[in-house]
Structures are given as C-alpha cells and as structure tokens.
Amino acid sequence: MKLAIIGAGMIVKDYLTMVSDIPEIKLNAIVGVEQDVPTMQELSEKYGIKKVFTNYEECLKQADIDTVYVALPNFLHYAYAKKALESGKNVICEKPFTLKLSEMRELKKLALDKNLILVEAITNQYLTNYKELKESLKKIGDIKLIECNYSQYSHRYDAFKEGKILPVFDPKKGGGALMDINIYNIHFIVGILGKPKSVKYMANIERGIDTSGMLILDYGNTKVVCIGSKDTSAKIQTTIQGNAGSVIVNGPTNVLSDFDINLNNGFSKHVDDKINDHRMYEEFKKFNELVADHDMDFVKKELDHSESVMEIVDMALRDADIQLG
Structure with a gap:
C-alpha cells in the first residue's frame, strides 16, 4: 500500500506509532493545512513520510500513492473521500463514515462503480x-x-x-x-x-x-x-x-x-x-492485504456493514x- 495520510491530529499521531509494525505500508505523503506544516514536518522526519503537502489536489496528482487515509474531523470525511475516489485512489475513511446516510451511499456507489477499495476504519x-x-x-x-x-x-x-x-x-x-x-x-x-x-x-x-x-x-x-x-x-x-x-x-x-x-x-x-x-x-494489516489482493468481495461485505x-x-x-x- 502506497499511502497518503490526510490530517495531522491525534488519531494520525497515534496511528504512526504503530504503522512501522506493518512494513508493507509505504508512507508516501501527508496532507494538512498551513498551520499543520511544523507538525507534519516533524512527523515526516520521525516516521519517514516522503512528502508533505498543504494542497490536497496536488497530493492526489503528484504523490506516488494508491490509497488515501482520511483522518480528518467528521464533517470533512465525505468531501475528502469523494475527491480521492474521483481521482482513482482507494480510500480508508475514519469513523463515522459520513454525517448522512445518503452521503455514505453515494461514496459506496462511486467506489463500486470505479472498482476501488473503500472501507471504514473501525477497529473492533x-x-x-x-x-x-x-x-x-x-x-x-x-x-x-x-x-x-x-x-x-x-x-x-x-x-x-x-x-x-x-x-x-x-x-x-x-x-x-x-x-x-x-x-x-x-x-x-x-x-x-x-x-x-x-x-x-x-x-x-x-x-x-x-x-x-x-x-x-x-x-x-x-x-x-x-x-x-x-x-x-x-x-x-x-x-x-x-x-x-x-x-x-x-x-x-x-x-x-x-x-x-x-x-x-x-x-x-x-x-x-x-x-x-x-x-x-489488525485493521490496517487487513487494509494492506485488501489493496494488495484487490479483494472487492470483502470490501462489499464491509460496506454493507457500514451502511x-x-x-x-x-x-x-x-x-x-x-x-x-
């Protein structure tokens, strides 16, 4: 998995303490707003993240990534996940998937239509x-x-x-x-x-x-x-x-x-x-396998659960x- 992390908050910092246990995951980009730059640079140096972006569109176009991890506040999940899917990227989205059922269903249809992996990061x-x-x-x-x-x-x-x-x-x-x-x-x-x-x-x-x-x-x-x-x-x-x-x-x-x-x-x-x-x-170990195997049957099952x-x-x-x- 060639990953772009979207966000630089507490959940991202927590995630990064673990991700080295899954060496198959390549941390190729992190995206945040201007005020996040010092934090992102620190995380980049500490965890070996290749590139730091403040422009999401540039990351989707320029970074060597196949998957986006949306780790932003709840109200931003839908827009950022949608843009990644439209750009042909697999998406791992933090919980809750979206604020509205209709938004989740739209993302589900978009992902399946484009044969892309879309999963909710829900640990249990x-x-x-x-x-x-x-x-x-x-x-x-x-x-x-x-x-x-x-x-x-x-x-x-x-x-x-x-x-x-x-x-x-x-x-x-x-x-x-x-x-x-x-x-x-x-x-x-x-x-x-x-x-x-x-x-x-x-x-x-x-x-x-x-x-x-x-x-x-x-x-x-x-x-x-x-x-x-x-x-x-x-x-x-x-x-x-x-x-x-x-x-x-x-x-x-x-x-x-x-x-x-x-x-x-x-x-x-x-x-x-x-x-x-x-x-x-365990969830990110499975997500890495999903991307490697392109296991859409599993993705459909998990999307039904999230729905x-x-x-x-x-x-x-x-x-x-x-x-x-």
Whole structure:
C-alpha cells in the first residue's frame, strides 16, 4: 500500500506509532493545512513520510500513492473521500463514515462503480478478540440483553459549558456523543446481530448536540442499550446476557482488550487473544492485504456493514431531532 495520510491530529499521531509494525505500508505523503506544516514536518522526519503537502489536489496528482487515509474531523470525511475516489485512489475513511446516510451511499456507489477499495476504519471489526468473542457467544445460549457503556468525561465538555464550541460538540461539524463515542458500540452490535427491528435514541441535548445518550435497539428476542457519554464517567464495559451465561467485555468496544465468559454451570474463562497491543494494527494489516489482493468481495461485505450502521445513526438522529452538518 502506497499511502497518503490526510490530517495531522491525534488519531494520525497515534496511528504512526504503530504503522512501522506493518512494513508493507509505504508512507508516501501527508496532507494538512498551513498551520499543520511544523507538525507534519516533524512527523515526516520521525516516521519517514516522503512528502508533505498543504494542497490536497496536488497530493492526489503528484504523490506516488494508491490509497488515501482520511483522518480528518467528521464533517470533512465525505468531501475528502469523494475527491480521492474521483481521482482513482482507494480510500480508508475514519469513523463515522459520513454525517448522512445518503452521503455514505453515494461514496459506496462511486467506489463500486470505479472498482476501488473503500472501507471504514473501525477497529473492533478486525480485532482477533472480537472474532473470538463472537464464537464464544454460542456458549451462552439465546442472547436476551446487551448493555454497552462507553462513558468518558471529556475535558472539552468544560470548555463547551463555558461557551467554547470545539468540533466534538459542534453540530455543524458532526460532533456529539453518538457520532464520537457511541458509534463504536453500534458497530460492535451490528457485527453480532445485524440490523435491528427498531431504533430509539434518548439523548441529553445541549445547544443542539447530544452530550450523552442511550440508544435502544430492538432485535425482537434480544434487547440492546448502547450508552455513550461525554458529560459523565462510569465503568466502561459491555455485558452480553444469554440464558446459559454471560460475556463481559472489559473496557471500550473499540479496543476490546479482553473479555470474560461466565456460564450458569460454573464454567468461567478469561480471554485475551490480541496479536498486537495497538488497536489499529489488525485493521490496517487487513487494509494492506485488501489493496494488495484487490479483494472487492470483502470490501462489499464491509460496506454493507457500514451502511447498516449509518442507517441506525440516521434513525437515531431523526428520533432525537438532532441536525448535523
């Protein structure tokens, strides 16, 4: 994979600490705005990124790249992903894919029409522990209840209360607890159960944005609540309850560092089969393989998954009367 990284924020800095573990990924460009230049130059020197750009179009034309990693604020995902696809580049797009279901569907059609790889960078779908967890669910019988709680008080919330609107709490920029933090829980659930029968989002809304909320998904015989909060803190864990036992995920659903199986017959087991300490390793290892093999069947499957997630997001936002973008 000959990669161009779009962005120079926290997620990019985190990603770069891991990427040397996948030597097949060639860091051929990084793109940012003028004020990012000192940071990009520092990252370029530290991690061996070949070229620094402040003009996206020039990067798409001049850089020796076949894939773009869109690691920008939520509201920019659609435009930057679209431009890359139109330029014939594969795209890895950070979560959430887009702010609107219609935008995601447009990108999906464009990518498939042009036979290009388009995937959402959503860590849990690629983690070995997640795959092991899904196999383990067979042991706990019929799944009755699931509670995902990802509540993490944001230091930006203090600024928000004082009137300073940063992107994570800005409805115009696709902020809010659902899009920033609860989106991981949604991906986690859809990867297990698929699309629900109904969606309800009960949100705490301040200045037009959800600072926390409970997303209720009804699967008929299985009821799910996904809690995402940036204005409170609590123990971050997920509990899956079946009629033969339970599974408890310790920590957030985007990391899935380990989990415990507890059966009614007294059997218990702690599981931690991760193959790398960095949560992004396994997804980018797979993305590199996708580009090398041009595995469009896998791409279509993952796009269908992401579309199901965006359908839930779209219904939740409408239910809570939240207008993004």
